[in-house]
Amino acid sequence: MPDITDPLTTLVRRHREPAFVQAVRSTLAAVISYVVALQLSNEPAPLTAPLTALLVVQVTLYSTLTTSIRRVNSVVAGVLIAIGFSVMVGLTWWSLGLIILASLVIGRFVRAGEFVPEVAISAMLVLGVTRVAETAWDRVLETLIGAVVGLLFDVLFVPPVWVQPASEAIEHLSRRMGQLLQRVGDEVCGHTPVEEAAARLHEARRLDHDIVQVDASLRQAEDSLRFNPRVKEGLLFRVVLRTGLDALEIAAVVLRVICRTLTDLAKERRDEHLFPDDVAEALEDVFRHLARAVESFAVLITTQVSANAEEAEDRLVRELAAGRASRDRAAHLLLESVQRHPRQWQLHGALLAEMDRILDELDVEKRTERLAEELDRSAREQRDRHPVLHKVQRRLRGSGYGWRRSWFRNRD
Known part of the structure; x- marks a missing residue:
C-alpha cells in the first residue's frame, strides 16, 4: 500500500x-x-x-x-x-x-x-x-x-512570525554539536588513528556553514518581530535567540579547537592510547555531559512554554554541574599523568581550558546577566533613537523593561 x-x-x-x-x-x-x-x-x-x-x-x-x-x-x-x-x-x-x-x-x-x-x-x-x-x-x-x-x-494581512523556523534551525545546530561531542568523547578512549581525529576536525569545521544558515534564519525571524502587531515582546524574543546563537557559535569555535588539539595529540601518539584509561574515562564523561548541556541549552532558548523552559534549565544546570565535576577529576588525573610523563603537557592544558570555555559559555547565571545587559543596551538605543516614542511606550506600559530583567533573575 x-x-x-x-x-x-x-x-x-x-x-x-x-x-x-x-x-x-x-x-x-x-x-x-x-x-x-x-x-x-x-x-x-x-x-x-x-x-x-x-x-x-x-x-x-x-x-x-x-x-x-x-x-x-x-x-x-x-x-x-x-x-x-x-x-x-x-x-x-x-x-x-x-x-x-x-x-x-x-x-x-x-x-x-x-x-x-x-x-x-x-x-x-x-x-x-x-x-x-x-x-x-x-x-x-x-x-x-x-x-x-x-x-x-x-x-x-500581517506576515507570519518566523521564530519557529529559526528555533528549529538552532536546535538542529545544537544536535549536530552534541553528536560531534559524543563522537569526540568516544575517541578519547583507546587508540585513535590520526585519520579519525582529522575527520572529526573537518566535521567541526563544517559547523561554520550551519551557523551561517542559522544566522540567516534568525535575521529573518528578527525582522518578522519588528513592527508586527501579533508580537507584544519582540525585543525579548530577539535578544533571547540572538544571545543564545552567539553562545552556541562560540562553543562551536571552541569545539573546533578541541578537535584540533586532539588531532595534534594523535599525531604525537600514533602507536599508543591518547590518554591513560582512567583519564580517558573522565574525559569521556566530560564530553558526554557537554553534549547534553548543548542540546538542553538550545531547548532553553527556543522554548515558548514556561514549564518546558524550566525543565530544560534544570537539565542544563545538572549537566553543567556534572560536567564540571568530571572536568575537575580529569584535571587531577592529567596532572598526575603529566608529572610522571610530561609529554605534550601543553596540549593537555589546552584541552582543559577549552572545556572550561564551553562550560562558561553555557552557564545559566552568566547567561541571565548577559540577557539583562543586552535588554538594557537595546532599551537605551531605542530611547536615544526615538525619545518621543519611548515616552509614549512608558506611559502605556508603565515600567518599561524592568520586569523583564526581574523575570530572568527570578528564573534562577
Whole structure:
C-alpha cells in the first residue's frame, strides 16, 4: 500500500516555508496593485505597479516597509533625472552615458539600497518615450500604487512570525554539536588513528556553514518581530535567540579547537592510547555531559512554554554541574599523568581550558546577566533613537523593561 503521509507532510512543510509564503503573498499583492492601477493610471497596461508590489512585498512587515521606501526613492530619483536631461539635452549616446552615471551616483545619496540600478533604469525608460513628462509622472504614480498596495497588504494581512523556523534551525545546530561531542568523547578512549581525529576536525569545521544558515534564519525571524502587531515582546524574543546563537557559535569555535588539539595529540601518539584509561574515562564523561548541556541549552532558548523552559534549565544546570565535576577529576588525573610523563603537557592544558570555555559559555547565571545587559543596551538605543516614542511606550506600559530583567533573575 503506498504511503500517502510523505506527500502530505511535504505539502505542510512547504506551506510553512518562507519562500512559499512570499510567492503567494507577492502574487496576490501584484494582482491587486494592477487592478488599482488600471483605475487610476492613464497607461493601458500599467505593469510598473504590479512590478513594484512584487519587489516590495517581503516575508516580513519590516522588510516590506524598508523595501517600499527604497523602491519609491529610486523611481522618483530616476524620473527627476530623466525630466532634467530631457529638458536640457535630450537623448543621445553621450547623454545616455551621463544619465546612467548620474543615476548610479545619485542612487547612493537617496539611499536606494539594492535598488540603485533601478534609478538608472527608470531614467532610461522615461527618457526613451516621446511624452517624457506625462510618462514620467505615470511611472511615479504606478510605483506609488504598487508600494502602497504592497505595504497595505502586509499591514492588513500581517506576515507570519518566523521564530519557529529559526528555533528549529538552532536546535538542529545544537544536535549536530552534541553528536560531534559524543563522537569526540568516544575517541578519547583507546587508540585513535590520526585519520579519525582529522575527520572529526573537518566535521567541526563544517559547523561554520550551519551557523551561517542559522544566522540567516534568525535575521529573518528578527525582522518578522519588528513592527508586527501579533508580537507584544519582540525585543525579548530577539535578544533571547540572538544571545543564545552567539553562545552556541562560540562553543562551536571552541569545539573546533578541541578537535584540533586532539588531532595534534594523535599525531604525537600514533602507536599508543591518547590518554591513560582512567583519564580517558573522565574525559569521556566530560564530553558526554557537554553534549547534553548543548542540546538542553538550545531547548532553553527556543522554548515558548514556561514549564518546558524550566525543565530544560534544570537539565542544563545538572549537566553543567556534572560536567564540571568530571572536568575537575580529569584535571587531577592529567596532572598526575603529566608529572610522571610530561609529554605534550601543553596540549593537555589546552584541552582543559577549552572545556572550561564551553562550560562558561553555557552557564545559566552568566547567561541571565548577559540577557539583562543586552535588554538594557537595546532599551537605551531605542530611547536615544526615538525619545518621543519611548515616552509614549512608558506611559502605556508603565515600567518599561524592568520586569523583564526581574523575570530572568527570578528564573534562577
